């Protein structure tokens with residue numbers, strides 16, 4: 001039997017035989033790949049009485065059954081007619097089938113995450129997502145230090161701890177006696193029964209590090225986590241409104257972020273994502289309208305093979321142009337010794353990946369002006385890492401809060417300076433609380 005990765009190449013071969021008028025007549029075609037990875041076709045209701053189109057559809061369905069075997073639907077269930085193809089397309093992650101203008105894969109998954117649909121930048125204040133393929137790379141510590149530094153510079157910073165499965169950021173920015181009663185998980189669970197407002201005012205606290213500006217922290221859970229595991233198991237629930245419309249958990253999260261943005265009126269929002277190719281991470285990276293997605297990386301095959309899988313998915317889903325200008329590699333935990341050589345290696349690895357997956361190919365003899373492409377050594381390129389330094393004073397810290405309470409601006413700049421400068425130079429933070 002064919003294996004999963006052979007499905008789409010086989011479908012392409014089959015459809016290629018009907019290219020031209022026969023396929024044109026069918027209009028838009030959806031390839032529904034169900035939870036068991038079986039394929040069937042969804043086409044417009046308008047074709048039902050079109051005998052030529054029906055003949056083509058039957059032939060294609062036969063052909064798919066012969067080539068895909070158990071991975072195709074039986075012939076009597078191989079074709080579905082739908083009145084609203086756009087609606088069908090929005091029911092699951094969908095992306096164009098490579099090489100075909102009007103054929104789309106609708107990919108039913110058991111998870112709610114949708115890496116293939118990338119929301120445009122939020123029209124509100126800039127949102128910066130801290131993401132990494134692996135955990136334990138100093139991402140939350142870097143976020144806390146960036147928040148600290150921006151607040152020192154007079155900004156109002158709103159921080160969300162969305163690493164719901166390994167929460168911790170809040171305890172690094174807030175001492176126990178300052179932690180709010182509730183967290184993001186509480187709101188998501190309350191919202192299911194229209195009780196979100198009951199916790200909204202107790203969902204954030206200000207960090208005592210705020211000197212000139214202010215840091216508002218929205219933790220994953222409140223000071224007493226309560227039945228955290230039971231709540232966490234429910235946050236992913238979509239909500240059915242009274243109007244019968246379905247709101248995904250990620251849309252609910254966006255509603256929460258917008259509500260707090262309106263209430264707190266920050267200059268910038270920092271979001272600590274979950275690591276890896278995970279549902280919450282996909283929401284943070286693709287759904288929240290980020291202006292900048294920081295990709296924390298440690299040089300090594302585990303990091304790059306993970307990013308390659310993600311970038312390759314974006315490439316196949318044809319969404320690279322909508323995300324690539326918002327990406328930036330960060331060199332996490334940059335070692336103290338042989339730093340220059342290390343950063344060069346990291347840059348080369350990142351460049352290989354971006355060149356394969358993100359940058360435009362420039363045909364020989366053409367000018368690169370209108371393409372989105374960079375030299376390996378171009379320090380303004382997204383692959384060119386902003387270094388965060390490893391430092392023993394941060395290593396194995398019992399409490400980041402304790403460390404930040406006594407840290408000075410020179411130390412923060414020495415370790416996180418390029419990250420902070422990079423953010424300030426990339427993102428306009430000038431709407432200000434004058």
Ligand SMILES: Nc1ncnc2c1ncn2[C@@H]1O[C@H](COP(=O)(O)OP(=O)(O)O)[C@@H](O)[C@H]1O
Nearest residue numbers: 136137138139140141389390391394395396397
């Ligand atoms: N710049 C740094 N230098 C040395 N150790 C660090 C640094 N940043 C974080 N750490 C340590 O690395 C561990 C993981 O940090 P954390 O910020 O929680 O990472 P992540 O959010 O990526 O899981 C912690 O023990 C932390 O004290």
Ligand SMILES: [Mg+2]
Nearest residue numbers: 139140163168
């Ligand atoms: Mg973390």
